[in-house]
Amino acid sequence: MSEAVLKTENMSKTYAMGKREVRVLSDLNLQVNKGEFVAIMGPSGSGKTTLLNVLGCLDKPSGGKVILDGVDISGLPEKELYKIRRNKIGFVFQTFNLLPYLNARENVELPMECVKKFKSERRQRARELLKLVGLSGREEHRPQRLSAGEQQRVAIARALANDPAIILADEPTGNLDTENKYEIFRLLGNLNIERGTTVVVVTHDSQVASHTERMLLLKDGKIAKEKQGLHLTKKKLMCPYCGSKIQPSDERCPSCKKRL
Amino acid sequence: MFVGMKDLGALTRAIRNISRRKIRALLVIIALGFSLAIMISVPAGILANQEAALRLTGNFNSTITNMEEEFNKTNTLIECSTSSGRGMFSSRPSGMSFNMSNPGGFAQQEVFVNETVVNEIRSIDGVKDIVPFLEKSSEETTSQTMSTPRGDFTISRPLYTITGVSLNSSFIDDYSILPTNITAGRNLHEGDTGVLVMDLNLTEYFNVGVGDKVTVNGESFTVVGVCDSTGQTQGFMGTRTVYMNLSDAQTVTGEIGNVSRIDVYVKDVSYVDTVASVIGAAYSEFTITTYKDRLTNLQNMQATYTETLNNAESTLAQTQTVATQEIIVAVAATSLIVLFMMLYTVRERTKEIGTLKAIGFSSWNVMSQFMLEGVLLSLVAGVVGIAIGTVGAPILSGLLLPSINSFGSSRGGFGFDSNPGISGSISASASISPEMMLLALGAAVLLGALGSLYPAWRASRTRPAEAMRYE
Numbered sequence: 001m002s003e004a005v006l007k008t009e010n011m012s013k014t015y016a017m018g019k020r021e022v023r024v025l026s027d028l029n030l031q032v033n034k035g036e037f038v039a040i041m042g043p044s045g046s047g048k049t050t051l052l053n054v055l056g057c058l059d060k061p062s063g064g065k066v067i068l069d070g071v072d073i074s075g076l077p078e079k080e081l082y083k084i085r086r087n088k089i090g091f092v093f094q095t096f097n098l099l100p101y102l103n104a105r106e107n108v109e110l111p112m113e114c115v116k117k118f119k120s121e122r123r124q125r126a127r128e129l130l131k132l133v134g135l136s137g138r139e140e141h142r143p144q145r146l147s148a149g150e151q152q153r154v155a156i157a158r159a160l161a162n163d164p165a166i167i168l169a170d171e172p173t174g175n176l177d178t179e180n181k182y183e184i185f186r187l188l189g190n191l192n193i194e195r196g197t198t199v200v201v202v203t204h205d206s207q208v209a210s211h212t213e214r215m216l217l218l219k220d221g222k223i224a225k226e227k228q229g230l231h232l233t234k235k236k237l238m239c240p241y242c243g244s245k246i247q248p249s250d251e252r253c254p255s256c257k258k259r260l
Numbered sequence: 261m262f263v264g265m266k267d268l269g270a271l272t273r274a275i276r277n278i279s280r281r282k283i284r285a286l287l288v289i290i291a292l293g294f295s296l297a298i299m300i301s302v303p304a305g306i307l308a309n310q311e312a313a314l315r316l317t318g319n320f321n322s323t324i325t326n327m328e329e330e331f332n333k334t335n336t337l338i339e340c341s342t343s344s345g346r347g348m349f350s351s352r353p354s355g356m357s358f359n360m361s362n363p364g365g366f367a368q369q370e371v372f373v374n375e376t377v378v379n380e381i382r383s384i385d386g387v388k389d390i391v392p393f394l395e396k397s398s399e400e401t402t403s404q405t406m407s408t409p410r411g412d413f414t415i416s417r418p419l420y421t422i423t424g425v426s427l428n429s430s431f432i433d434d435y436s437i438l439p440t441n442i443t444a445g446r447n448l449h450e451g452d453t454g455v456l457v458m459d460l461n462l463t464e465y466f467n468v469g470v471g472d473k474v475t476v477n478g479e480s481f482t483v484v485g486v487c488d489s490t491g492q493t494q495g496f497m498g499t500r501t502v503y504m505n506l507s508d509a510q511t512v513t514g515e516i517g518n519v520s521r522i523d524v525y526v527k528d529v530s531y532v533d534t535v536a537s538v539i540g541a542a543y544s545e546f547t548i549t550t551y552k553d554r555l556t557n558l559q560n561m562q563a564t565y566t567e568t569l570n571n572a573e574s575t576l577a578q579t580q581t582v583a584t585q586e587i588i589v590a591v592a593a594t595s596l597i598v599l600f601m602m603l604y605t606v607r608e609r610t611k612e613i614g615t616l617k618a619i620g621f622s623s624w625n626v627m628s629q630f631m632l633e634g635v636l637l638s639l640v641a642g643v644v645g646i647a648i649g650t651v652g653a654p655i656l657s658g659l660l661l662p663s664i665n666s667f668g669s670s671r672g673g674f675g676f677d678s679n680p681g682i683s684g685s686i687s688a689s690a691s692i693s694p695e696m697m698l699l700a701l702g703a704a705v706l707l708g709a710l711g712s713l714y715p716a717w718r719a720s721r722t723r724p725a726e727a728m729r730y731e
Binding site: 053056058059078079082083085086087091093097099100101102109110111113114115158161162 | 270612618619621724725
């Protein structure tokens with residue numbers, strides 16, 4: 001049996017809106033195994049981001065359990081939660097959330113400051129990670145001098161900084177054009193394939209979600225449907241630039257003509 | 261370590277955050293700088309006022325002591341003057357010969373009596389010796405512009421006073437009849453003729469020294485001595501005077517055989533009243549001053565000085581109260597500026613706070629980051645405040661505190677300005693000491709930390725999920 005990195009048991013989340021209580025997540029059971037690439041899909045307001053916030057210790061569940069890497073995080077106080085976020089989770093946000101006054105390398109170094117790594121070590125690792133996401137030579141550029149796709153790559157490198165157990169990505173392609181959208185998904189897919197990084201992506205884009213191994217459809221605060229994904233990148237059946245279907249033997253994408 | 265992280269990452273971020281909003285940072289730094297400048301200028305002003313008050317007391321004491329000494333030395337002296345005081349010449353007609361003089365348009369009149377009166381007075385019982393003087397304004401004049409509420413006007417006045425002294429008195433040295441403070445050359449001696457002793461500021465004006473020739477009213481004289489009569493009691497010496505033999509003075513002023521003042525020395529103090537009343541009855545043109553008048557003057561002056569010092573103490577107490585209030589306002593202003601600026605910054609950077617927490621920053625990391633920014637900003641403002649204070653302390657303290665310069669300035673009679681015993685003004689100019697500078701930096705850091713404490717705490721308490729939703 002596969003090892004569960006992330007697991008919820010009858011997890012629920014409610015918000016108080018005035019005197020009314022709104023239940024966003026209800027008795028949700030979910031398991032993500034080590035090395036999986038999972039997409040959580042759903043329409044707007046279905047609770048995708050709330051789920052990701054609870055899974056990423058940014059918010060606390062109202063009921064049930066959330067077990068991350070064997071630790072029940074649902075009852076932990078804030079002073080313990082930040083250690084979980086620091087060591088076990090890498091976040092990728094829709095709006096990248098890079099600090100504008102730091103360059104790409106410094107943004108990647110930021111999570112490593114918290115774990116008290118030496119400056120030389122931080123710098124070395126930041127350079128490696130930026131190389132991994134294809135940003136060699138762009139290390140000293142500030143976010144405003146990078147394209148949206150490049151900024152999201154920096155954010156992915158930052159998420160990998162402390163070698164987390166899981167990467168949680170909230171609409172990572174939401175602010176990107178088509179080409180960058182598939183580039184970022186290909187990057188996440190490659191990280192999953194080559195480094196075995198567990199990735200959970202929240203998206204409402206079914207075409208993008210089809211890159212993953214498993215798709216979970218969230219509806220009314222519950223997992224309404226679970227579907228095996230194609231993990232097309234893995235099978236080399238989708239153009240990483242335009243998302244068109246390709247054959248493993250194709251040297252160029254028949255649609256966008258780019259070299260594969 | 262304040263931030264508790266490796267290297268200077270937090271400091272670098274703090275510096276970059278401050279510098280990326282340059283105009284805002286500049287305005288806040290200037291505002292804080294002024295608050296801090298006030299905080300250091302006000303105590304500096306108080307210190308300066310206290311020092312000025314001490315100087316004032318010292319000057320008073322010294323003047324009173326000098327006057328007492330002078331009073332003790334001259335208790336057998338009866339001054340017979342044709343004027344009631346320096347620059348206030350009277351002109352009452354009498355049977356004696358009078359010469360009126362009005363040099364250079366000077367509005368006051370100088371009156372002289374024939375020196376035959378000297379021998380008449382000498383014959384009065386109880387008189388020991390007599391020293392006649394001739395004091396007359398020079399023909400050379402100088403212009404001076406006066407400011408009045410009705411506008412400026414220029415007056416012409418004599419450049420200096422010619423004082424002729426009878427040099428054959430045995431009392432000359434004992435009673436300081438001649439200038440006492442000889443700074444170069446020598447004093448006048450019996451038998452001197454064609455020579456003079458000149459006030460220091462006149463030698464500077466004429467650019468002459470001992471041994472040089474000067475022309476007084478067209479006659480050439482050799483300077484044999486230079487005296488500094490600044491601060492000496494007016495009854496004896498002026499501050500722009502040339503001293504010479506009486507006969508030389510009579511010649512150059514054209515007052516042959518005339519004198520303007522006679523100092524009468526009696527055998528002992530018991531003769532003073534009798535001789536004074538005889539002179540007064542016989543020579544109504546003289547204004548007579550004895551030790552009793554001088555004692556009254558001394559007592560009046562002491563009373564005035566005591567009152568002035570009391571006023572000074574009262575003003576100082578008032579100054580300290582005002583200063584305390586101003587410092588409290590400045591401290592509150594500094595803290596509030598930091599508080600509101602940092603609250604605004606925290607609000608503006610809510611999403612950044614959420615991101616930092618999401619990537620693993622603890623509440624303490626976030627709090628210390630914002631506190632560091634507040635302290636750093638205040639520290640820079642502290643340096644600016646010291647710079648403003650160093651340059652502007654005299655102006656700021658002058659604007660914010662009641663000044664010790666005003667003690668007695670509105671006084672008539674024995675006010676300082678009219679009192680030669682305390683010459684010049686008592687200035688209280690504030691300056692910032694190195695200790696004060698260190699204190700200002702310490703205050704800046706402390707107030708920066710205090711002001712940013714609540715905003716930083718609020719930042720640290722921000723829930724990451726809520727912060728991430730903030731736009």
